[in-house]
Amino acid sequence: METVQVSPAFLAFSGFAALWESIRPDTPFGKYLKQQQTPSGDDNHLKARWDATDLLMGFLQEGQRDVGRLDKITHHLKRLPRFTETPQPAFDEIELFQFKKFIYNYKALLKLLSPEIIAHFQFTYHAQALEAQLGQGVQEAESFYITDEYLPELAACRQSIRQVDKGIAAYRQKRLTDIATHCGLVFEGKPFLIIPRDRLPAPGMPTGWLLMEPFDDDHWRVSPLPCQEMLQLDTQRVQWAHRERHLEQCVLEGLSHEVRAVLPHLLQCKEAVAHFDLALACARWALTHRLTRPFIGEGPLTVEGGRWLPCEERCLAHGVPYTSLDVCLAKDVNLIFGSNMGGKTVMLKTLALLQLCTQYGLFVPARRFSTRLFHAMHFLGETAFPQGESSGLSGFGLEIQQFNLAAANLEQPTLLLFDEFARTTNAQEAECLLAAIAQHLAVHPGVVALFSTHFHTLQRSPSVGYWRMKGLDRDRLAATLPYPGPDGGKCAEPLSRSLALINQAMDYRLVDDDPGLAITDALAVARLLGMDTHIVNQAQHILEHP
Amino acid sequence: MNLDTLAGKTTAIAGLEKSSGKTTFLNFLATRLRPEGPLGIFTIGMDGSQKAPGLRDAPIDVKTGDVVITTEPFARSASARLELLEALPGKSALGALLLGRVRREGAVTLVGCEHLGVLSDCIHRVRQAGWTHTVLIDGAVHRMTQVQALTQSPEGGYLMTLQAEPATLQKVARRVKTLARLAVLPVTEASKPNYRLDGPLTETVLSQLPVDITHLSLEDLTKVFLEDATLARLLDRCQLSVRQPLRLHGFVAVLRNLSRVAFQKAVGLDEGMLYFNPFEVA
Numbered sequence: 001m002e003t004v005q006v007s008p009a010f011l012a013f014s015g016f017a018a019l020w021e022s023i024r025p026d027t028p029f030g031k032y033l034k035q036q037q038t039p040s041g042d043d044n045h046l047k048a049r050w051d052a053t054d055l056l057m058g059f060l061q062e063g064q065r066d067v068g069r070l071d072k073i074t075h076h077l078k079r080l081p082r083f084t085e086t087p088q089p090a091f092d093e094i095e096l097f098q099f100k101k102f103i104y105n106y107k108a109l110l111k112l113l114s115p116e117i118i119a120h121f122q123f124t125y126h127a128q129a130l131e132a133q134l135g136q137g138v139q140e141a142e143s144f145y146i147t148d149e150y151l152p153e154l155a156a157c158r159q160s161i162r163q164v165d166k167g168i169a170a171y172r173q174k175r176l177t178d179i180a181t182h183c184g185l186v187f188e189g190k191p192f193l194i195i196p197r198d199r200l201p202a203p204g205m206p207t208g209w210l211l212m213e214p215f216d217d218d219h220w221r222v223s224p225l226p227c228q229e230m231l232q233l234d235t236q237r238v239q240w241a242h243r244e245r246h247l248e249q250c251v252l253e254g255l256s257h258e259v260r261a262v263l264p265h266l267l268q269c270k271e272a273v274a275h276f277d278l279a280l281a282c283a284r285w286a287l288t289h290r291l292t293r294p295f296i297g298e299g300p301l302t303v304e305g306g307r308w309l310p311c312e313e314r315c316l317a318h319g320v321p322y323t324s325l326d327v328c329l330a331k332d333v334n335l336i337f338g339s340n341m342g343g344k345t346v347m348l349k350t351l352a353l354l355q356l357c358t359q360y361g362l363f364v365p366a367r368r369f370s371t372r373l374f375h376a377m378h379f380l381g382e383t384a385f386p387q388g389e390s391s392g393l394s395g396f397g398l399e400i401q402q403f404n405l406a407a408a409n410l411e412q413p414t415l416l417l418f419d420e421f422a423r424t425t426n427a428q429e430a431e432c433l434l435a436a437i438a439q440h441l442a443v444h445p446g447v448v449a450l451f452s453t454h455f456h457t458l459q460r461s462p463s464v465g466y467w468r469m470k471g472l473d474r475d476r477l478a479a480t481l482p483y484p485g486p487d488g489g490k491c492a493e494p495l496s497r498s499l500a501l502i503n504q505a506m507d508y509r510l511v512d513d514d515p516g517l518a519i520t521d522a523l524a525v526a527r528l529l530g531m532d533t534h535i536v537n538q539a540q541h542i543l544e545h546p
Numbered sequence: 547m548n549l550d551t552l553a554g555k556t557t558a559i560a561g562l563e564k565s566s567g568k569t570t571f572l573n574f575l576a577t578r579l580r581p582e583g584p585l586g587i588f589t590i591g592m593d594g595s596q597k598a599p600g601l602r603d604a605p606i607d608v609k610t611g612d613v614v615i616t617t618e619p620f621a622r623s624a625s626a627r628l629e630l631l632e633a634l635p636g637k638s639a640l641g642a643l644l645l646g647r648v649r650r651e652g653a654v655t656l657v658g659c660e661h662l663g664v665l666s667d668c669i670h671r672v673r674q675a676g677w678t679h680t681v682l683i684d685g686a687v688h689r690m691t692q693v694q695a696l697t698q699s700p701e702g703g704y705l706m707t708l709q710a711e712p713a714t715l716q717k718v719a720r721r722v723k724t725l726a727r728l729a730v731l732p733v734t735e736a737s738k739p740n741y742r743l744d745g746p747l748t749e750t751v752l753s754q755l756p757v758d759i760t761h762l763s764l765e766d767l768t769k770v771f772l773e774d775a776t777l778a779r780l781l782d783r784c785q786l787s788v789r790q791p792l793r794l795h796g797f798v799a800v801l802r803n804l805s806r807v808a809f810q811k812a813v814g815l816d817e818g819m820l821y822f823n824p825f826e827v828a
Contacts, residue, residue, distance in 0.1 A: 081633065094618050094642050097630040145629035145649055158650075185827070189577050191570075194826040216711070216802035219826070237625075245622060 003375075004039040004359055009402070010379040010417065014352035015310045020360070023278075023285045026077035029270050030277025037278075039359035041373045041413075043296055049282075049361030050293050052275065055120055056283035073112050076105040077277055079142070085267060087260045090253045097144035099259055099266070100134040103127055104141050106269055113276075121276045125269070130262045133255055146248050154247040157240055164237045171230045179209055179224055192223035282362055291363035294354070295370040301351075301448060302328040305367030308350040312365075320500060323508035324366075325350045331465035333442040335434075335451045335458075336510070338469030339521030343508040344452035347469065348417045351450065352379065355415055374415040374448070378406035381419030395424040403437070413446040420452055431458035438464045456519055468514075470507035472521040477505035498528050547796040547821040549575060553582040553680050555701040556669055557795065558590065560685030562708035562721060567800050571707050572684050573606055574824050583679025584611030586672045589656040590665060590683055605653035606684075612648045613677050615668060616657045617641035626652030632671065636660040647677065656684060703793035705821075710809055711802040719812040720774045722797055726815060727781060728767040729794035734787040746771050752780065759784055766790040796820060 011017060025031050040046055063070045083098040084091060091099070110123055117123075137147025148155035180186050183202040185193055194215050200222065201212075208225055215221040226234070259266075285291070289309060306325035315322040325347055338344045357364045358371055380402045382395075393401060399421055406416055421437075422430035434451065435458045441449045442463040460466065502525065520543070527536045552575070559575070561568040576585055587606060608614060608626050619641045621628045628646030636643060638657050645668055648654075659665045665683075672678045685704065706725065710718045734740055740763040741755065747764060748771045755762070762780075764770065766788045770777060780786070796819040801809055806822055813820075 092618050092642075093621070093630055094633045094644055097644075098633055101633075139629060143629050143631050143647070145627075161650075190574065190825055192825055194823060196828070218803070241625060248622070 004041045004373075005376040006039055006356070007376075007378045007406070009381075010352060010377045011356070013379040013381070013417065013419070014349060014356050015308065016353055016356040016360075019309060019353075019357075023281045023362075025274075025277040025281040026074060027080045027273055027277045028082045029080070029274035030077075030281065033274040033278050034281075037360060039356065039377075040361060041359065041375050043373060046296070046359070046361050046373075049279070050363065052120065052279035053283045053286055053361075053363055054293060055117060056276075056280050057286055059114065059117060060280075060283055060287055069112055073109060073280075076109040076112070077273075077280075079105045080109075080273060083266065083270075085263075085270075087263055088256060090249065091256045091259055092252065093144060093146070096134060096252065096255055096259070099130070100144050101142050102266065102269075103131050103134070106273065107131070109273070117276070121272045121279075123269070123272045123276070124265070126265050127262045127269075130258045133258050146251050150251040150254075151247055154244065154251065157244045157247055161237060161240045161244060164233050164240060168230050168233045168237070171227055171233070172224070175209065175224055175227055175230075182206075183210070185210075185222065187224065192221055194219050194221055196220075286363040289365055291357075291365055292367060292369070294358040294364045294366075295368070296358075296373060297370055298372060299370060300328050300330050301372070302368065302370040303351070303354065303366055304369075306350045306354055306369065307365040308346050308353055309365050311346050311349070315503075318496075318500065320503045325510065327467070327510050329448070329450075329465060331442075331463065332445075332447060333438050333449045333463065334465040334467060335438060335453055335513075336467045336469065337453060337456050337513055337519055339471040339506070339519060340454075340525050341502055342469040342471050342506055342521065343510075344469055345419055346508075347510060348419055348450055348452055352377070352417055372413065372448075375412040376406075376409070376414040377417075378402070378414070379417045379419070380406060380421055381417070396422065399424075407440075410441070410444040410447050414444075414448070416441065416447065416449040418449065418451040418453075420454065423454070427455065431455040435459040435461070454519070456513075456515070460515065466513040466515070467510050468512075468519065470509045470511050471519060472505055472524055473507050474505075474524075476507075477501070477524075498530060502528055547818060549578055549821065552703075552795065553579050555703065556673075556681040556683070557702075558683040558685045558704040559798075560704055560706050562706050562718065562797075566707040566709050567798070568707040569604065569606065569684055571705075571798050571824070572682055576606070576612075576682060579680045579682070580609060580612075584609075584613065584677065586613045586669065586678035586681035587656065588615050588665060588668065588681070588683045589658045590662065590685060605655045607651075607653050608648045609651045610648050611678075613645065613672050614648070614654055614656055615643060615645055615659060615665070616654055617643055620655045620657060621646055624652060624654035626650055626654045628654065631677070632668070634659060634664055634668070636664060645671070701793075703795045705795050705798055707798040707800070709800045709802065711804055715804060715809065715812050719809075719814075722813045722815065724774045724777050725767075725794065726813075726819065728770060728777075728786075729792070731764075731767060731791075732787045733791050734763040734789045740787070743769075745769065749773065749776060752776065761785045761787065764788050766792055768792070794819075799823065 023034065025034055060070065079101065081098045081101050083102050084095045088095070107125060110118060110125060113123065134144065135141070137145070137149035139145045139147060146154070148158055176187055182205050183200065185195065185199075187193060197218055197220055200210070200220055210222045211225050213221045303325050306327075307322065308325075312322045323343070327347075336344050336347060354364045354366055354369045355371060355374065355377065358369065359373060380399060403421075406414070418437075422433050425433075434453060434455055438449070438451065439461050441447050442461065523536050523539050523543070526539075527533070557575075559568045559572050572587070576587060579585065585608075587608065605624065606614075613631065614628070615634065616624070616628070617638055617640045621644060626648050627650035628644075629649050630644050631647055632645040634643040634645060636659065638660060640657055643657060643659060643664075659668070669681055672681065706722075708718055708722065734742075738761060740761045741759045742763045743751070743755075744765065745751075746769045747762075752772065762784050764786060772780065797813075797815070798821045799806075799809060800823045810817070810820065
């Protein structure tokens with residue numbers, strides 16, 4: 001599998017990590033497998049992952065008619081334990097218990113799966129002999145006990161222990177009866193009594209029946225002492241107990257021999273479970289978020305109904321509509337212009353998320369996403385405050401450093417996302433720099449680059465695509481505003497209301513850019529966000545009378 | 547106090563101080579409640595690793611059907627024989643932890659879980675599976691916070707064991723009164739104005755709280771780490787409430803050179819909250 005380099009900035013920008021976190025396999029094996037996942041550039045590997053998701057999405061959808069079956073699958077997955085994966089001379093009881101529990105739940109799981117799923121994930125089961133060995137005698141399916149049935153000598157040993165225990169109990173009872181008769185002390189199962197000092201010693205009480213210790217000034221603490229026969233039996237019991245432990249160890253070693261023989265098969269079972277569990281979690285996630293299978297090809301990068309899930313969820317929470325992304329990028333290098341708060345950044349985030357989902361082998365939040373596989377993905381834009389060597393750099397310096405790193409190897413398929421690159425330097429030079437970078441990237445056939453920018457008047461190139469977010473719909477805004485429009489009047493709305501108004505009036509669709517059509521929504525947006533009207537009006541005046 | 551009412555419930559037995567007799571009382575209570583059904587007997591005390599070799603907690607007597615938490619080595623060396631029901635997460639210094647059901651009665655050393663959440667899950671599991679009727683938990687000296695593991699259990703509560711003699715009576719009585727007052731704190735009502743305190747109430751925290759607080763809401767009574775006298779003063783000037791109530795069933799008192807009447811007078815509790823040394827006979 002080919003290694004894919006994803007910059008931390010790209011990962012953070014995409015919002016992928018939180019979504020990846022929400023995919024939760026049920027077994028320790030699935031969880032471990034998930035931790036090992038990295039973005040892949042291997043077409044076949046990814047197709048295998050999507051096939052598995054496809055298969056299990058169908059299974060889950062079909063299973064909606066039999067929810068109990070799905071619940072049982074989850075139940076058994078959750079109860080599949082880790083087990084010791086390296087052969088041991090003698091596994092201890094807990095280790096054998098884990099094998100037994102794994103086998104039980106694994107078998108139960110297989111009974112709930114369709115033949116197609118069993119074949120796809122290569123579930124097999126050849127541990128019948130071990131299963132029988134681990135369940136000898138009377139014990140529950142998911143418990144483990146070294147029963148008498150494992151070894152006749154063990155059964156005989158335990159019989160001896162029972163007889164000794166019985167003998168000890170009989171002598172103890174006799175001693176307690178004698179004490180009660182002679183002293184009137186009834187222990188009733190208590191190990192000792194606290195009695196007034198004047199009650200003992202009782203006349204005629206034989207010595208050696210009671211251990212008497214001072215409790216306080218007025219009381220004794222008395223406990224029955226064992227008779228000679230009890231002590232002898234106790235010594236016998238200790239010897240039988242040693243023998244019992246030795247025989248139990250023999251049983252453990254015998255069972256361990258069986259386990260070692262089947263361990264390679266159990267590891268295969270574990271692998272099958274891990275892949276099934278992770279695929280099931282991905283399928284559940286895909287159904288929850290209405291995801292679809294991406295397509296890999298050499299054609300243009302195409303998105304239909306693309307959604308950046310964090311933004312979609314926020315819109316849903318605020319009761320405002322979410323505009324999904326539709327775009328077909330005929331060219332590999334593209335500039336996206338648009339209003340402030342017009343959706344440029346979300347457009348880039350959507351692409352970043354779709355691409356990461358694709359290369360992590362997941363389905364994507366889009367009606368259709370057709371893309372290619374990249375070996376490197378970089379984001380260039382505002383990131384966390386720089387650390388280490390970069391801490392001495394300005395915002396612009398940091399961007400240049402980011403670009404140098406990203407552009408170091410453009411011979412491999414690379415996805416570059418620029419969010420308002422060079423916005424902190426003077427506009428004229430920034431436009432030149434942006435145009436030059438776009439032209440430079442356009443000559444590298446494996447590179448796909450998208451820039452969001454406000455530098456609308458930069459030099460254009462035929463090898464670069466130019467787009468704009470459609471921006472404020474003035475008519476729609478005027479119809480919804482409770483006060484004079486954004487080009488006049490006072491805005492006194494709270495921020496949440498302002499945001500809702502912007503959302504209602506903004507057209508977040510991506511369209512071909514018209515270089516002759518200026519984008520002048522900034523002042524209107526500033527007004528909507530409650531900026532002092534005098535300042536906005538003055539800005540409007542300066543704009544109109546340069 | 548009627549101990550029979552604890553059957554079917556989850557009860558922790560905590561000690562007011564060291565050697566207060568909690569394990570002895572637990573054994574007594576186990577014998578008393580076992581006829582109602584098998585017991586879950588757990589510990590939230592220090593595990594044996596924190597004690598010198600040979601000084602670990604004594605094994606407790608268990609009967610067929612009881613469920614305990616111990617380690618694999620302790621299970622192997624116990625005179626009782628255990629059927630493994632669950633392997634528990636984490637590993638004690640004494641070995642891997644397991645939940646086991648007694649197949650042959652005898653004695654076994656209990657071992658505490660590394661994390662309280664595990665114990666809480668075990669209590670939930672044994673109840674859900676119907677493995678036990680009553681759950682008893684051997685508490686720990688000055689580890690009241692661990693009683694919180696009970697909060698997920700229905701009708702969870704705790705008993706406190708104590709020893710008293712004339713020389714310690716006043717000190718013990720103050721502590722008992724304080725705990726009794728804390729135990730009856732009302733549950734915080736969200737509708738009332740409260741100063742909500744998250745985390746422990748220590749002398750330092752108390753000194754930093756606004757002086758004009760009239761109602762202080764605590765997480766639960768185990769978050770109070772004040773000297774008895776300080777707490778008494780606080781209770782006099784401020785209403786305290788808890789967001790998570792815990793039920794104190796009462797105190798089990800072992801008295802030396804002290805009459806029950808004198809002790810009861812000193813602590814000021816009615817008989818319903820007291821249980822005297824069950825091993826004492828007239």
